[in-house]
Amino acid sequence: MKGQHKEVLFGLYNDEEVLMSAIRKANKQHLDIMDVYSPFPIHGLDPLLGLEESRLHVVGFIFGMLGTLTALIGISWIFGGSLMFEGDWPTIFGGKPYWSLPAFIPIIFELTVLFCAIGMTVVFYIICGLGFGVNNPILDDRITDDKFCLAFQTSDLETSAVDNLKGFFKSTGAEEVHTRTI
Amino acid sequence: MSAAVSRIREPLIMGNKNYHQITEDLIGPTEKAPNRMWIIAFTLSVMTFGYGAFSLCWTFYFGIGTWNANRTIGWAYDITNFVWWIGIGHAGTLISAILLLFRQRWRTGVNRAAEAMTIFAVMCAGIFPATHTGRPWFDFFMFPYPNTRGPLWVNFDSPLLWDLFAISTYFTVSLLFWYTGLVPDLASVRDRAKGVRKKIYAFFSMGWTGKAKHWQRHEYLSLILAGISTPLVLSVHTIVSFDFATSVIPGWHTTIFPPYFVAGAVFSGFAMVQTLMIITRKCFGLEGYITVNHIESMNKVILVTGTMVGSAYLIELFVAWYSGYIYEQFAFYNRVLGPYYWAYIGMMGCNLLSPQVFWIKKVRRSVWWTFFISIFVNIGMWFERFVIIATTLARDYLPSSWSYYWPSWVEIGIYVGTFGLFFTLYLVFARVAPVVAAAEVKAILKQYGDQYLGADAKPHHHHHDDETEEIHQEGDGH
Structure with missing residues (x-):
């Protein structure tokens, strides 16, 4: 997987609770969430993303x-x-x-x-995958400040599906929607 | 769902902050050029440290004979200072570990600086026993490693060796805990920085992105580190007290020492946190994050531990009398009324009496009172160690070897130098890293921000609720 470029479509939210309701909606629509990035740990997020308890x-x-x-x-x-x-x-x-x-x-x-x-x-x-000198791709500089990011991988998606995701972001209250290749 | 609105819980974040404002307030100071006050403080600290380094070199060159420590009073000023600094180093881990386990949210305002203080205090403490050995370049002999001297192993039955293990472990674990907590905040600095600065912070923030899974593991790690640090922090000063308690010197050979030392360590540690935090919040304008409520909470800890320590002093006197053992009785008679009576008065006055003013709520919530009492406590706890160590040894079993001890200029120089080292490190830390844990403060904002709690709370009028509605309308409109 390493070295392969991924197309990522992500929306930035201003509040963790808006983000949470967006994730609930995404789960209902069976959208395949790539990841969520936030400035601080959000409680109650793990079950929504289907993350297992850490071992x-x-x-x-x-x-x-x-x-x-x-x-x-x-x-x-x-x-x-x-x-x-x-x-x-x-x-x-x-x-x-x-x-x-x-x-x-x-x-x-x-x-x-x-x-x-x-x-x-x-x-x-x-x-x-963290360590001194490691440079992981950063979707947006404001994620460590006050933005809550919901990301979808769009490399294999058709244009209509991408448009659908963009519509999803708008309907769930994302402040900004961007595309990036990482 | 919105955050619960309570008028009973006291807010911990004042000034109607939002997430971005928190970043500005806490990350911002690392981006500005240092002000004049910082430069003056830093210069003074480095100069003081320089004097300490000179005194250390003097000791290494001419030997321990330049100290006034002598055959009777072999543990004197240096060990007093060692125990004093180690005690100060207890508040950081106590705040970050025990208060995390007890879910005391006010820890978020002070934990970062307190942990830094712990690490720097332990570094200062380490200088004393390392120098006390007389030949510090052979200090690695203290570690058990396969060697050609026999093989001659270290004494695993000795509290002095336990101390080495306890303090090295404590330092390492505190450092890991502190740095792991610091990584997300360093990432915040990185994402705001440009050029070389960005590269430096990118290196030290380890590629942190704020991924959900990483946060989950980060919280787990913090919780388990807190769990294991809690017995660790209690063990460290317990073992320091064993250095004395396992000896057969009257006045040292007491079973009360472990809890009494731990309470004293927490007491002095919190006092030092107060001293530093009151200066820090003033210099960096962090009154909204390190509030009077934080100060009051810490004063309560100081009052409780100070009273525990005070009770221990009184119990010691009682037990010495009750034991019917004349050597024990003499040791305590000598402490109170012997040649070092002034140190005993200082100890009792500063440790038992001075924190009692914190029974009054007004005093507990006064910044000035807190600052003065914290200084008194720092002095009192130094006297306590001096009373235990030097005055006990000054009058041992053999009256012909009784003597009086006063530190030489070299010993004083080393002690003063550790203050220089401590403040140099703290000032550098306060420049390059956020002194308040920004990510943790953001995480409790909706529970403890003053717009949600206390007299200024705005029930039924939440920012985010309004925002959600607006956004929904906007979204529907499109």
Whole structure:
């Protein structure tokens, strides 16, 4: 798909609630919405667009567990005294056993949080295709200001269908309608 | 459906703003040339930081002997300053994480600047233990990595090592949280900018477009980061308190320390947020976004945590007496009436007494009162750490080693220098990025804008409703 140019027809709305009712109308007419862009997250938008719930929390959990294990296994491997590890350099501190779990808990906790946070954030940027220096096509500069954008892909559509979409935008209260190739 | 109109909830966005006006007000300051006040403040900050850097170099060149820290009082000014800065670094994550989980919408006005403050405060804090080691170029020895010295590993049973992990984690997670929240706003700056500026902001805004799916994930990420930051922020100062509580020094060896330190950290952190936000809102004309309601909410937190800390001081005294243990009793007698009685008075006066004026609503809502009390709290919390650290060590078990400590000019220079670093970073931040989270403010506008709430609300007369109607008519007309 990459490298292919897409024709996009998009309407800009002034208010998220007008946009929402436009999306409801589009769903009723079975129009194929390409995407919605907004200056801030709009609540109640996801079910209208049929977006599934994000599974980012699963990623967070997996990375968190990875952190827990890294800390637990790492410390056990170094200090030994546990069933699995004899210890790289077992040391007694304050008369405590080599493997003293209560003393390890703070570091286990910190590494759980650290791995979870880094893993989840990195995965977030990767799956969204975002990152330092990335230049994603921007339909309109005012989308990060005060415009709410509803976009349709029109590459494969006939002129009549495009005109139909333009009529749709007008009837739903779009302030502006533009075409762009991205 | 329109937003609910309530006359009970207090509005958080004043001045009848619309979305575009919010962008103008919050993104606008990054586009203007700095004013004279900023230039003066920046010059002073850099000079102060320069003096701190000089004092640090002096320490590195001549050694720790240039400090007045001595055999009895080994933890002195530097560790006091470390704990003080770390405490200040607690408000940011508390505001962004705990208040997000509790759905306190007033956080949107102050979270961005508070998080920035957290990050800068933790950077300042880190300088002290790093220098305290005496040979900071060997500080990487503190991390457990395979080495040729044995292999000699670090002590995983020691709270000092836990501290290293806690603070590094805290810094990293706060940075990720802050930057992720900043990305949509940097995109706003990018989309208004031209030329080289646009290129720079395009690089840092990571190609953000405001796509629905991205917003969904962004909200998820923020929520989960908030969820894991909440125990994290509590753990950090708990572990700092372990540095003291796990020792066997009377006055340090107390189980009350973790909650008492956390409450104190939140207390001092909010005070520093108040100090900074009152200056920031004035300088950038952000009175419509950081309103008196925000200030009042934070003052309530200061009052609660200040009273908690004050109770802890009194409980400590009671427990010392009740324990029947003469060394503990002496430690506290010495704190109150010993050679450092003035620090104890400063601590009690600033931390326990001064915030009590916030019981009065008028005072809580007064910008001037808030500013002065916030300064008092900052000073008081510094005294608290000094009382705990230096006065305890000045009178230990062995009377022959009793001594008195006062910082040398080098130590004072480093401390003053951290203020320079802190304000330099904050001033740069305030120039290049929006100090209030614009996207988040827009998201709560229809619930908390003054045109929808409070005395000025216009029920049955919503902008967007009218607009919708007009647009529909227009559309039908065509």
